[in-house]
Amino acid sequence: MKTILVVGGGYAGFYAAWKLEKRLRRGEAQLVLVDPRPYMTYQPFLPEVLAGSIEARHAAVSHRRHLRRTRLVAGAVTMVDHARKTVTVRPPAGPDFELGYDIVVVTAGAVTRRLAVPGVAERAIGLKHVEEAVAIRDRLLTAFDQAAGLEPGPLRRRLLTVTFVGGGFSGVEGFGELLSLATSLVRTYPELDPGELAFHLVEVQDRILPEVTDEPGAWVVRSLEKRGAHVHLNTHVVSSTDGHVVLSDGAEFDSELIVWTTGNAANPMVSRHTDLPINPRGLLTVRADLRVGTDAEPVPDAWGAGDDAAVPDLTSSLPGATTVPNAQNAVRQGKLLAKNIVATLRGREPKQYVHHSLGSVATLGLGRGIFQYRRLVITGLPAWLMHRGYHVLAVPTWERKVRVLAIWLTGLLFGRDIVSLASVQHPRDAFLAGGEPDRPVPAQSSATGNVDDLAGRAL
Structure with a gap:
């Protein structure tokens, strides 16, 4: 064989x-x-994972569950x-x-293309894997909790400032979804003013979304700016040391969250x-x-x-x-x-790969999207519904389709979950913060200790 x-x-x-x-x-x-990794990442769902619209595990398709006749090597x-x-x-x-x-x-x-920009390796996070999307979401939610306990000032502004570097599909979709989450989230924090949110999208080219034509790309920029975002075109990041972002257009600001989506290497x-x-x-x-x-x-x-x-x-x-x-x-x-x-x-000739594009569709946040097929351009809610419809059909296996549909329906009824679980990235912190360790039980008292333990369990 x-x-x-x-x-x-x-x-x-x-x-x-x-x-x-x-x-x-x-x-x-x-x-x-x-x-x-023991799973395939369905990357088009990552922007919705970081916005809390999809459970993280639902963007991952298990190898072991679906590849029953394949030997899997980790x-x-x-x-x-x-x-x-x-x-x-x-x-x-x-x-x-x-x-x-x-x-x-x-x-x-x-792999994610990482440029030799000071501070990027120490501060930035990518958006290619599930764990990155989860970390971005949790960091934003944690920043809101921290900012709500501070007086207005530089530290609070830093916590409420988000920077995305890269204006391709991954960057724009992630940026739009996180902006949507932050805009809805700030309403639940009476201590914060919506005007304090600062979202920056940085793109080295003179346009974003190269997969669509010029006018739809310009519409996306206008749409994001109407929602309060700052879009920096023809601009690159000069430095991001210690979270202080310096751009080639002269802008400088402190940013707690920096997401790096400058394409593939x-x-x-x-x-x-x-x-x-x-x-x-x-x-x-x-x-x-x-x-x-x-x-x-x-x-x-x-x-x-x-x-x-x-x-x-x-x-x-x-x-x-x-x-x-x-x-x-x-x-x-x-x-x-x-x-x-x-x-x-079996002795037959292979076929050549020929695929005509079905068009481009992107989510820009809850209820917002853009779709283009040749000269046909659809924006807003219809495009967003098309985005969801296409990807629930495209994600492999019926098991994943049903799970994703269920979480979307739950979100329509109850909204997005806004609990940060950033602490799960450091699970031993609570254990180590429990104070001084108890002294070991002396050997001669072990029998009594066991009786006391059993009595405690009975109670």
Whole structure:
């Protein structure tokens, strides 16, 4: 039996393994999936997680629950040696080890692009994983609680100032949702004035949301500014040391929360630690049928897809164009990967990846959104409903669809939960703050101690 090893359990990797399980005959091949996380993150739900509209676990799809015929290996692949057909895995505990394979599927995904700006590494937080979205939400809620106990002044202004760096879909959606949460939250704090909220969106280009055309992008800027946000275009962050943000347009302010969403960078494992061919940007060189290599020089038994692969865009008129690294493409590439791998195992030719965009849709906060398909642009509540409808259909498995719908319906009835659980990030603090430890019970008193303990339990 051949071993098919999937590197990464994100969109493309999860769907490839999921569909391979359905298509492979018993005994035709064994599947192995390696990922440091035990779940696939449904990233379009992260803005709603940080706004409290979706429970954090509902944006994560369990590998173990849904990949029943796949061997799951917890760990990060640090090297792919295709010449030897082995990968090196770094587990959460213990030494590195090697896994062999017959066919490798590289879907390791991309990482957040972090620029060498002073203070970013120490202060900023990304928005690519569930734990980051939860931390952003809890930090905002905690900041409100702290600010409510202070007199107006610099410290209170700092606590109520939020900065998002990056005006792509992830940044704009997260910014809009968190602004929506903060605007509704301030009404429950009579000690605070809504005018004290300061939300800054910083984008180095002259527009936001590059996936839509100029006019819809400009409408989003106007919409955010009407809601009290500050949008800084053609601007970059010069420094954020100790939370003091300095922008290239001359603006300076203290910000308690800095969210970094400046796009993707090549996965270091793919760009530096593999003998598979990569392009100048550090992405895996992939053919239109998702096999690694070029039409002239294909690499046998190697496949790639998702954000770490430069997949040719056959729908584009631009020479050398590659598909946009987004959820639409990753999901569809993962599904085609499964079909093509099974086809080659059975002696058939694989199909090329061709996908015409279904349009772009984004949430900008509760009841607000934007949708564009070619020249058709829809804004406001209808676009927001379209966003929710599309993603509840797109999130994999009926189990997740039902859970998400249930939490949305609960939110309509009772509103968003505004309890901060930031303390769960440091679960031992309460235990250690309990005072001096008791003296150990002397050995000769152990019997009496046990009786007293039993009596206490009976009471």
